[in-house]
Amino acid sequence: MRKFFCALMTDRIILDADQMRRAISRMAHEIVERNSGPQGLVLVGLCTRGVPLAQRIHEAIVSFEGADVPCGQLDVTLYRDDLFSGRVREIHETLLPTNISDAKVVLVDDVLFTGRTIRAAMDAVMDYGRARSIELAVLVDRGHRELPIRADYVGKNLPTSRQEVVEVRVIETDGSDEVVIRRTEDAAFKGLGGAEQ
C-alpha cells in the first residue's frame, strides 16, 4: 500500500526536526517580546496538531523566562462552517484555563491555509470570555486565504498550490518531527476518495 502511495505522491521535507525546533524557539521569543513579557499570556493550541506545538512554545517560554504561562487546548469542531459537509467528525477535548477574560490569548496551529479554522477558533474563544487580545502563531503559512485573517507569528512561509498537501508531523503522535509537502495528482487524489472533508 505504501508503494502505491509513493507512486502517486512525492513527499518533500520542508522543515526537519532541528529547523522545527529553531522555528518554535524563535516564535516563543517573538511572542514574549511583542507582548512585553509573559504576563497575561495564555497559549491555546488548536486540536489536534496545534496542541503539541503550543506545549513546546510553552516549554520554551518557561525555560528562558522562568515564568509559567497557562497553556490550554481548544477543539473548534462544533464551530466549523463545514461541520456537516463530510464524515461524522470526532470532537476532541477542550481544556482552557478557567478565566480568559483580560488575557492575551495566543492561538497556536500547525498550518494556516484558508483561515476558516481560525475564524471558528476566535468565535469559540469569545464564548469563554472577553480576551484582551487574540493573536495567532502558526508553524507554516501556506497561503490561499479565504477570509481576512493573518498570522502574527509564522515559523515558515511556504508558497503552495491548492493541489499540494502540507503535513506537520510531531514526534508525540506521528513518530517524528518534520514538515513535509506532498504533491498530489488531483485526479488520482479524488480517485482515492481524498478530496472530501
Add this chain to the structure above:
Amino acid sequence: MIGAVDRGDTGRSHSVEAAVPWVGRGHVLDLDDFSHQELESVFNTADRMREILARPVPRVPSLRGRSVVNLFYEPSTRTRVSFELAAKSLGADVVNVSASGSSVEKGETLLDTVRTLRALGANVLVVRHKESGAPYTIAKQMDIPVVNAGDGTHAHPTQALLDAYTIRDHFGCIEGLRVLIVGDIAHSRVARSDAWGLTALGADVVFCGPPNLLPATALKDDGECMPWPVRVDFDLDHAIENVDVVMPLRVQLERQEGNRLASLREYARDFGITRARLARAASRAIVMHPGPMNEGVEIDADVAHGGQSVVQQQVTNGVAIRMAVLYLVVAAAAQNSNGHKTPLVPAPGLSGKVPV
C-alpha cells in the same frame, strides 16, 4: 488505510483512523443494536458536550438554522425539557408539539402529522408515543433523523444512555459492575433499554420485582428466554446484597391495567428502597431513578436525596447525552446525503424485540 486522507481546510493530510465509530446511524430508536464501541463514542461525545454546558456561554452554533421538533404524545417534563435544552445548546431552533391542543385531537394520523412537520421544515424529530413501535413507523417513512424519546413499554434509549453514562462517570468503567433494577419491569421501557445498554457494556444486571410485574419471559426458565443475559430475583433483600447500582423504577399507576398491583403499601414494604435495605448493598453503591419518583413507594425520601443518590447527576447528564445524540444523528444524516459510502442503518423492525 487507502483513501483515508483528511483534507481539512488547513490542507493537512492525516489518516482518519481515529474517526468516530458511529456507523452512520441516522436514527436512535433503541440500544438493541449498539456495540460497546458505539456506546463509548456517544459517551466520549457527551464528555465534550458537558464541557460546553459548563462554559460561561453554554452554547455552540453547530445546529444553527436547523429545527428540532419535539413531538410528544405523552406527558413529560424532564425528557422534553432535556431535549429542548440540548437542542438549544447546539444552536438549533426547537418546536414543541404535544398531542393535546394539536390537530391530533382533530383526528389527524401520526404519519400525516409527521409529514406536515417535515414539510414545515423539521430537521430532526424527537418522538414520544404511548404505543410501542411508533417511532419505528415514523423512521421508516422519514428522510430525517428520528430519536425515540420513549415508546410505550418498549424503549427509551436516551434514558438508558444517560443511566450508563452516569454509572461510567461514577465508577470509571461499567464492566463487571452489579446493577439491580427493581420494580415494574414488565411496563418499563427504561429497564428494557438499560438492559440492552448495560449488558453490552459488560455489567451484571439483575431484575427484581413481584412476579406479576416482570416480563413473561423472565418467569420462564429463570429468565433464560429473555433477550439479555439478565438474572431475575423475586426477593429484594437477597438481590440487593453487594450490588453497585440500585435503580428502583417508578410504579407506573397509569399502566396498571387489570390491577396487577395489590396495594402501594404492600409494594413499598416488599420492594421499596429504604435506608436499611440500601445498607445491604456495596458500601460504594449509588442509587439511581429515572424519575419522576413516588417517594415513600419505590424509594424513601431519605434515600432519594441521600449521599448515595445520583438522581440529580442523571438529570444533568441527560442534557449532555441528548446533545451528543442530536449531534451524531445530524452528522450521520449529513454524511449519508453527502454521498459517503457508509449507509444509514435502516430503521430496524420490531419483530421479536418486545419480550412481553
